[in-house]
Amino acid sequence: MSSNVAQLRRRAQEEASRFPALLARAEHLAGTVLLGEHGRRRSGMGDAFWQYRPLRAGDSYRNIDWRRSAKGDEQFVREHEWQIAQSVLLWVDPGASMRFASDKNLPTKADRARLVALSAAILLIRGGERVGLTGATLPPRRGDIQVLRLAEAFCGEDDADYAEPEARGMLPHSRALFVSDFLGDIDPVEAALTKAADRGVRGVLLQVLDPSEESFPYEGRTIFESVGGTLAHETLKAGELRERYLDRLAERKARLNSLCRLTGWQYQCHHTNDSAQNALMWVYRAMDGGHG
Secondary structure, three states: OOOHHHHHHHHHHHHHHHHHHHHHHHHHHHOOOOOOOOOOEEEEOOOOOOOOOOOOOOHHHHHOHHHHHOOOOOOOOEEEHHHHEEEEEEOOOHHHHHHHHOOOOOOOOOHHHHHHHHHHHHHHHHHOOOEEEOOOOOOOEEEEEHHHHHHHOOOOOOOOOOOOOOOOOOOOOOEEEEEEEEOOOOHHHHHHOOOOOOOHEEEEEEEEEOOOHHHOOOOOOOEEEEOOOEEEEEEEHHHHHHHHHHHHHHHHHHHHHOOOOHHEEEEEEEOOOOOHHHHHHHHHHHHHHHOO
C-alpha cells in the first residue's frame, strides 16, 4: 500500500512540475502568432436572447434572471447568442499511448498535444472567446485564470492505453478542438462527433503522431509493447508487417477525414518532428474558419 502511495505522490509531483513549464512554452508559442487588431469578437452580433439555462459554478449572480427563477426552485441565467457562439470546448487525449516518443530528442505526443491546445486556448481567450473543457469539470470562461486552470487540467494523465473523447457538456452551436493520436477504437470518436454535430457544434480534429508511427522503420526481431503495458507483440520479421500496418494507418486517416467532412469538422494530421507553430497556425485558422 505504501509503495502505491509513493508512486501516486511521485506522479503528482511530476505533473505539478510540468504545469509551469507547459504554461511558459504555450505563452511563448502563442506570442508568435499575431492576432488581428480587433481580435475575433464581432461587435453588434448576437445580442438577442438565446435561452435560459440553470445557474452553474462560476456564473455571476448578477446574471440570474429572477423572474424566470421565481417560477421554481432552480436559479436560471439568461444566455445570449454571443455567449454560445464564442464558446470553445477542448478535449486533449490523456491516454497512455500519448506518452510515446520514438527518440529522446522528440517530444511525446502528449507534450505536443498539450502545447498546441493550450497555445490555441490562449489565443482564443485573448481574442474574446470563452474556452473550457468538454464534460462538466471546466465550463468555458474567459481570463488568465482560465488559462491557468486549463494548463493544470492538461497535465493529468490516464493509465488506460487509449482514452475516449469526452462529448458531454457540448453547448449548442459552440466550437470544439479534439487532439489525440486517434489510434484506439474509432467508434467513440464517431459517436462524439455525431453527438456534437447533432447539437450544431463544429470543430477541429488534430491527429498527433510520432514520425515512427508514420514510417514504421522496424526490421528483424522486434517487441512491440503499448505504453500502458497492457498489449505486447513479438515478431522475428517486423519488416514484413510494414505494408499491412501502413495500409491500416491510411485507412484510419481516411476514416477520420471522412467523418469530419460528414459532421462539418476539419481534420489535420501533425507529426511531433514538425513545427509546433505550424500546427498552432493551422488549428487557429481552422477554428477561425468555423466561426459563427
